[in-house]
Amino acid sequence: MFNVKVMELNTIIKQLLAGGIAGCCAKTVIGPLDRTKILLQAHHPYYREFGIFRCMWEIGRREGPMSLWKGNTMMMIRIFPYAAIQFFSFERYKNFYETLWSGWHFNKLLAGSSAGVTSVVCTYPLDMVRTRIAFQITGEHRYKNIPHAFRTIYFKEGGIRAFYRGMSATIVGMVPYAGVSFYTFTTLKDLCIKLWPGTLARQDMHSPDTLVLRTWVSLGCGGLAGAISQTVSFPCDVARRRMQLAAVLPDSHKYQGIWSTLVAVYTQHGMVKGLYRGLSINYLRVVPQQAVAFTVYEFVKELVGLN
Structure with a gap:
């Protein structure tokens, strides 16, 4: 009995570690794009007239190259538990829903949505502080450091x-x-292994009877999953950033609830320049982010023998 509990604890630690490492790798890769997106979404007065790449250039010129990763320390503090909880809870929710509705096609969709909500509720204050720090401009700091921000x-x-x-x-x-992200990746993964095992998959390093995706295939599946899921949910991301930054924006009274924020952004800026402002940069962010996250997660799982 004791050995069973030790083995289960060991598996839990490995799953959390795999998810946390995957999230940190993914967020570090797209750190500069992440900060640029926040500044553009919130129409920062110094950068609101620029496009994606010009904005990145101006940030580097005005504040220095490393400022492109401003808030990344806070992001790592946030993203490790966030990604760890999300990937871990996805595996648990998937097994749980399978016991309720065995063979139901949308179990993975439900599991992904449930995992996303769980990770958000557990780590949201960290995301709030990270957003505030990333919004600051060098020389005009409202917060001295992370504890001061809290x-x-x-x-x-x-x-x-x-x-x-x-x-x-x-x-x-x-x-x-x-939901769409996890569903798309896992569905594509299963299809690739089932239909083209010789070309798109290889043997697991610890278990020859188990097939895993080749790295380039995993990157492609993760990137596609990120692009599709981001298109569906982007307006809510814009609303979230506006509400998080409400206290430091001049017209904060407009951003008190999700629907009032969506209406205010749409009324003031329209669909393309408002609710979907920054979507192109989000594609540049989310495609590599999800590609790296899923690929690193799958690799670490294989490395520690979780497959």
Whole structure:
């Protein structure tokens, strides 16, 4: 009995580690694009007139090249538990839904959505602080460091509730985003292994009877999953950022709830320049991010013998 519990704990640790490493690798790769997206979405006065690449150039010129990764330390603190919880809970939810509706095609969709919501609820305050830090401009810092940001938000913006501003929009967007992302990747993975095992798959390094995707195939499947899921959920992401930044924006009264935020953004800026502003940069972000995340997760799982 004791040995069974030790083995189960060992598996849990390995799954959490695989998910956390995957998330950190993915976010570091797209860190500069992530910060640029935040500045463009929130129409920062210094950068709102620029396109994606000009904005990145101006950030590097004005604040220095490393400023493109501003907020990345906070991102790593946030993303490790976020990704660990998301990937781990996806595996658990998938098994749970399979016991309820065996063979049901959309079990993976439900499991992905459930995993996304679980990870958001557990780590949202970290995302709030990371967004505030990334929005700062060198020489105009509102927050001295991460602990100072937590203290300032807590004491000046309403306590614990201030850390969850915008979470409703995040959850609404996460349901289709995580669901479609996990569903698309796992479905493509199963199809590739089933239909073209000799070309698109190879033997697991620890288990010759198990097939895993080749690296380039995994990257392609993850990138496609990211592109599809992002298209579905992007307006909610715009609303989430506006609500998170409401306290530091001049017209903050417009961004108190998800629907009022969506209406305000649409009324002021329209569909393309408002609700879908920054979508092109999000494709540049999310495609490599999801490609790296799923690929690293699959590789670490294989490396530690989880397959």
